Amino acid sequence: MKPGKFVKFLTFVTFLFFYVPLFVVVLFSFNSSRSPVWTGFTLKWYVELFTRSYAIWRAFWNSIMVAVLSSTTATVLGTMTAIGLYWVKNGKKKSTGDTFLWFLTYLPFVVPDVIIGISLLLFFSLLQFRLGFSTIVLAHVTFSIPYTMMVVYSRLHDFDKNIVEAAYDLGATETQVLFKVLIPNLVPSIVAAFLLAFTLSIDDFVITFFVAGPGTTTLPIQIYSMIRFGISPTINAISTFMIAGTVLIGFALRKFVRYIF
Amino acid sequence: MGGEISILNVNKFFGDFQVLKNVSLEIRKGEFFSILGPSGCGKTTLLRVIAGFEDVQEGDVLLDGESILHLPANKRPVNIIFQSYALFPHLTVFENIAFPLRLKKFTESEIKERVGNLLNLIRMEEHAFKYPSQLSGGQKQRVAIARALANEPRVLLLDEPLSALDAKLRQELLIELDNLHDKVGITFVYVTHDQTEAISVSDRVALMNDGKIIQIGTPYEIYESPVNVFAATFIGETNLMKVDVLEVEEEYYVVEAPGVGVFRCYKDKEAKAGNRLILTLRPEKIRISKQKPMIFENVFHGIIEEEIYMGYQTKYFVRLDEGYIMKVYKQHVRYLLDEPILHWKDEVYVSWDPNDSFIVEVLTS
Ligand SMILES: Nc1ncnc2c1ncn2[C@@H]1O[C@H](COP(=O)(O)OP(=O)(O)OP(=O)(O)O)[C@@H](O)[C@H]1O
Ligand SMILES: [Mg+2]
Numbered sequence: 001m002k003p004g005k006f007v008k009f010l011t012f013v014t015f016l017f018f019y020v021p022l023f024v025v026v027l028f029s030f031n032s033s034r035s036p037v038w039t040g041f042t043l044k045w046y047v048e049l050f051t052r053s054y055a056i057w058r059a060f061w062n063s064i065m066v067a068v069l070s071s072t073t074a075t076v077l078g079t080m081t082a083i084g085l086y087w088v089k090n091g092k093k094k095s096t097g098d099t100f101l102w103f104l105t106y107l108p109f110v111v112p113d114v115i116i117g118i119s120l121l122l123f124f125s126l127l128q129f130r131l132g133f134s135t136i137v138l139a140h141v142t143f144s145i146p147y148t149m150m151v152v153y154s155r156l157h158d159f160d161k162n163i164v165e166a167a168y169d170l171g172a173t174e175t176q177v178l179f180k181v182l183i184p185n186l187v188p189s190i191v192a193a194f195l196l197a198f199t200l201s202i203d204d205f206v207i208t209f210f211v212a213g214p215g216t217t218t219l220p221i222q223i224y225s226m227i228r229f230g231i232s233p234t235i236n237a238i239s240t241f242m243i244a245g246t247v248l249i250g251f252a253l254r255k256f257v258r259y260i261f
Numbered sequence: 262m263g264g265e266i267s268i269l270n271v272n273k274f275f276g277d278f279q280v281l282k283n284v285s286l287e288i289r290k291g292e293f294f295s296i297l298g299p300s301g302c303g304k305t306t307l308l309r310v311i312a313g314f315e316d317v318q319e320g321d322v323l324l325d326g327e328s329i330l331h332l333p334a335n336k337r338p339v340n341i342i343f344q345s346y347a348l349f350p351h352l353t354v355f356e357n358i359a360f361p362l363r364l365k366k367f368t369e370s371e372i373k374e375r376v377g378n379l380l381n382l383i384r385m386e387e388h389a390f391k392y393p394s395q396l397s398g399g400q401k402q403r404v405a406i407a408r409a410l411a412n413e414p415r416v417l418l419l420d421e422p423l424s425a426l427d428a429k430l431r432q433e434l435l436i437e438l439d440n441l442h443d444k445v446g447i448t449f450v451y452v453t454h455d456q457t458e459a460i461s462v463s464d465r466v467a468l469m470n471d472g473k474i475i476q477i478g479t480p481y482e483i484y485e486s487p488v489n490v491f492a493a494t495f496i497g498e499t500n501l502m503k504v505d506v507l508e509v510e511e512e513y514y515v516v517e518a519p520g521v522g523v524f525r526c527y528k529d530k531e532a533k534a535g536n537r538l539i540l541t542l543r544p545e546k547i548r549i550s551k552q553k554p555m556i557f558e559n560v561f562h563g564i565i566e567e568e569i570y571m572g573y574q575t576k577y578f579v580r581l582d583e584g585y586i587m588k589v590y591k592q593h594v595r596y597l598l599d600e601p602i603l604h605w606k607d608e609v610y611v612s613w614d615p616n617d618s619f620i621v622e623v624l625t626s
Contacts, residue, residue: 162347165314168334169341170361170412180360184351 022243029236036231045233049241053234059222060238062133063202066218070140071148071197077141078148078197079190081105083182085149086156108146116143117210124211131213139211140201147200148193155189156182191256199246263325263338264415264448265290266311271320273306280306281317282472288416288450293442295451295459298469299495304452305344307469308418311450312341324415340409341418344425346401348393354404355380355389361412379407382441398426399434406441416448423458435462456496460484468492486529486619493541493621500542500587503624506534513615516540520585524559525615530623537624544588546617549577551601553610560612563587568605577603579611587611 032042049056085101108116120139121131129135159182167181183190205220212221219242223235266288273281280303288294296304309315311322313334321328329337348357358376367375380386383403393401402422409417422438423431439462442449453459459466460480468475468483468491476488487493490501504516504526513525514532526540554560566586567578577589589611593600603609 160345160347162343162345163349165334166341166343166347166408167349167360168314169312170408171335171364172360173335176364181349185349 026240029240045237049237059217059219063219067201070137073141074144074148074197075194078145079152081149082153113206117207121210132216135211144197151193267323269321273317292464293449295463295466297459302469303472313337339416340414342405344421346405358408383407419451506536527616527619530620538620539622542618544590547589547613549589
C-alpha cells in the first residue's frame, strides 16, 4: 500500500471507530427486542420514553437547567478573566506574576476529574453546603471557567492590539474600550465559549457524581443508574434523541463552533 | 490651531535596552515633518511616546509649550495612524469615522455633517456603509486618516501608513497625503524607513539611527549635505572614498584616493595634510563621456564594467584605470540625439566639479 493510501485508510478506520458505536445506539433504539440482537423495527421504546419515563425526563431537565446556569455563569466569569489577563499583559513585559497566573488557569485542564470531584466534595462539606442542585451548578461553573477563559483569551490574543490603542487614542476611556470595542469583537468567541461550557456540563459524569448528593440527579447519572439493571432500549432512545439534538444545534451554530479550536 | 512639538532630551529604555538616546526635536506648527531611519532604530517608539502609549525615563515632550507627558493617550490632542490601520472591524466606514464623535456626545446631525465632510475629503462617500474587511488597502488607509482627523487633533502622527501598499499606489497616496496636509493645515509627523517618501513630501526630515537623531534638515540639506557616512549612504546612492590629504588650499583639499588618483575636493571640514578622510560623491553629479573633457582636474579614465538601463537614466559602473569602481548615473535628456550611446567595455572619461565631492568624516586628525 502506498503511504498516501495508508493514511486515507487510517482516517477511514478512525471515522469508523467514532461513528459505528453511535450508529449502533441509534439502530438499537428501533429494535423490537430487549436483547442486543436485531429482531425487527419498532417505535415502542420511544413511546415508552415519551409517556412513562418520568425519572429520565426529570434528570434531563435537571441537566438542562444545570447546563444553562453553569455555562452562562462560566462564560461571564471566563470572559472577564480573559479580558483581565489581556489587560494585565497588554504592552507590558511578561512578569513572573503573569506566568504564575497562567499556570493557575492552566492547572484545571490537567488535574484529573476525580481529584476535582473529591476536592469539591470536601470543600462543600467543609462549608456545610447541602449537596444537591446548587452544588452541581457550582461544580460545573468551576470546571468550565478555564475552558471558557481559554476560548475567549485565544481570540483576544489574536486581536490586533493597535485596535485597542486606536480606541484610546480617539478618546475612549477603559470602560468604553471594553464595551464599544473589545466585547463587540469577542461575541463569536463568547458564544463559542458558552457552547463549549454547555456541552461539558451536559455530559459531565465524574464530578457531578461526587457533588450531586442523594436527591438530585442529572441525565448521565440517571442513565448510569439505569444501566446497572441492564441496558434498556429506552436509554438508546434518549441517546438517539440527544444525538439528534446535538447535531442540529452544532449545525445551526457551526459558525461559532470553529472558534473553539 | 497650534501643533508645535518639542521633544527635549528624551531617553527611553525597554529593560536594559536603550531605544531612544537623548532625542531632541523641534517640530514646527503646521509642518510636514518626517522621521526617517532604518528598521528598528526607534521611530515607532518615538511616535508612541508622542501619542502617549510609551512612558519615558528621562526628558520631556511639549505640545505648544506645555508638557503632555502626564496626559494619558485618550486626553492628548494628537491622533495616530497605525501601520496596520487598526480600523474597528465591527463598524462600518461611517461608524469608524463617527467613533470619536460619538464618544464626545455630538448630536446625530453634527455627526452626519462632520463624517460627511471627512468622507468627502477622502473621496469615500460611496463606501460609507462598507465594513473594513470589504475595503482595499488604500481605502482602509484613507478611512484611518479620516477617523484620526475627526477629532480635529493639533498633530497627526503617521506610522509608515503606506508601507503595506504597492509602489504605484504608494506614490499616489503620498501625493494625496501631501494635498491633505495643505488642506487641513495641522502638523503631520510622518514616520518612514523609505527615503524617497521622506524627501519627496516633507518640509523637514529627521534622520535617525540606533535611537539617535543623526541629522535634521530640509530634504535638500539632508540629501546634499549629509553630516556623516550613515547619512550619506542611507539617503540616495553615493560613491564613498577613503582619501589622504596631500595639500590644503584655501577652498579645496588636494587628496589622493586609492584606486582613483589625485583630485580636488571641497573643504567643508577642517583637516591637515596627512589626515585620512571619507568623502562622498553622488553618482548623478559625475559627467561621463567618450571624449576627454576640456578641463584638467578631476578627470579620470576608465572602462564601463556594467550598464543598467532604467528608462529615465542609465546607471554605469566604471572601472577606473587604478581599479576603483565608480557609480555614474546619466540622466537622459534627448537620448540618442544629444548623446552618443555608451556601451559595456567602452573606454570613457569621468569628471566632476570639486565642489560635488566633499568630506563626510575625518578619520584621523
Ligand atoms: N515593547 C517593547 N519591548 C521591548 N523592546 C521593544 C519594544 N518595542 C520595541 N522594542 C525594540 O525597540 C527597538 C525600536 O523599535 P521600534 O518599533 O521603535 O523601531 P522602528 O524604527 O519603528 O522599526 P520599524 O521600521 O521596523 O518599524 C527595536 O529594537 C525593538 O525590538
Ligand atoms: Mg515601526
